Amino acid sequence: MRAVVPGRRVRGSQTGRPLMAALDLLGRRWALRVLWELRAGSHTFRSLREACEDISPAVLNTRLRELRDAGLIERVAEGYALSENGRRLGKALAPLDAWAGRWSHSLSPTAD
C-alpha cells in the first residue's frame, strides 16, 4: 500500500501536485464515503462498516490506514474520527453535497 501525501509521486500523476495527490487518495473506492460518514462524529470499525453498506473489512482497513497516513483521520478512544485536516476537508466537500442536490433536481425533479 502506497501512502498518499502531497509531494510524493502518486498514481495518475508524475507531478506530485497536491490536488492530484488528493484526487488519487479520494478517488479510491469508499474513501470519500468513509470521510463523509465520519463528518457527523466518530465511529467504531464496525459501525463504520455498517454505515458504509457493509464494506469489506479488508478494504475498510486499507482505506483507514491510507487516510491515517494522509493525516485525515485518527484513532480515538471510540474508534476513528476526523483529524483537524479531515474536518477541513469535510468542509471543503460541503459544496459537493449542495451540488449533488441540484444535479439530482436538474436530471429528475421527482427523484429526491
Place this chain on the structure above:
Amino acid sequence: MRAVVPGRRVRGSQTGRPLMAALDLLGRRWALRVLWELRAGSHTFRSLREACEDISPAVLNTRLRELRDAGLIERVAEGYALSENGRRLGKALAPLDAWAGRWSHSLSPTAD
C-alpha cells in the same frame, strides 16, 4: 456499465441519495481528474489522454460515457467539454483544490 444518476440505486448505496450517487460516480478512477482537466476548456480524446498521464483508452472511454450519461460532459466539435452541470460541479470542487494546497502545506511545508 451502469449509468449513474441520482434516484437510481448505485454502487455502495441502497438509498439512491444524490450525494451517494455523486460519490459513486466521482469515486471511479480518473473521473474527478477528467472533470478537472476539462475545467480549463475542451479536449480531444487524445489530448485528454495526455493530460491524464496516458490513461488507458478503454478506461477513458468508459469514464467519458459515464460522465456523458450523467450529464456532466458533452461532445462538442473540438472533442469533449463540460456541460452546464459539469461546470457547476467544477465550481463545487474548487474548495477541494484550495484545501489540497493547505493540506500539502500542513504535512510538508516544503513540498509545494
Place this chain on the structure above:
DNA sequence: TCGCATGCTATGTTTTGCATAGCAAGCTTA
C-alpha cells in the same frame, strides 16, 4: 493517395475490491 490526427476497440495481464470466515484481545457477567 499518402500521411496524419481522430475516436475508439480488442486482448491479455495485473491490481483492486468483494464475500465470507474466523481469530486474538479486552471487557463483563455469572
Place this chain on the structure above:
DNA sequence: TAAGCTTGCTATGCAAAACATAGCATGCGA
C-alpha cells in the same frame, strides 16, 4: 474462572476494474 459479548482486524479464494499495448476505421489536408 469461564462463558459470552464487542472490538479491531487478518486470511482466503473469487470477481470486477483497470492496466499496457496494439491496432483499426474514418475523415482530413496536401
